[in-house]
Amino acid sequence: MRFLILLATSLLFAASASAQSLKVRETKSTVKEAADRLVKAVEEKGLKVAARVDHAAGAKAVGLEMPPTEVIMFGNPKLGTPLMLANPQLGVDLPLKIVIWEAAPGKTMIGYTAPDSLKARFDIKDKDALFKTMGDALEGFAAAAAGP
Secondary structure, three states: OHHHHHHHHHHHHHHHHHOOOEEEEEEOOOHHHHHHHHHHHHHHOOOEEEEEEEHHHHHHHOOOOOOOEEEEEEEOHHHHHHHHHHOHHHHHHOOEEEEEEEEEOOEEEEEEEOHHHHHHHOOOOOOHHHHHHHHHHHHHHHHHHHOO
């Protein structure tokens, strides 16, 4: 089951990244420190962390190596449900995800799919306020993960 979650997350991330819709920022923290801060920030806002996927651990489990990389999945049904009612296909990108990866020794990056790209990809109209709320939340969580 864990392998399927890792595979699905990897495929979703690859699809989002290939669409050039990933918002990225750098942090001086390690992947684990940034991921821990992100989880704390999400929970402090009363949202639920649906999963924390450690891709490096998954790679290690099958005899491969990769730099530290984690994906935190979290959601708010009050925000996501109206969007999925507008287009259920959006469920492929929900719950929301933030990826944190070591790009080089001492260089950690944080990224998430821009909500405007989801709005366009799934042709959702009349939900601008929800997408703005989503974007503001993602940016705030990415900033919290990046830390001081």
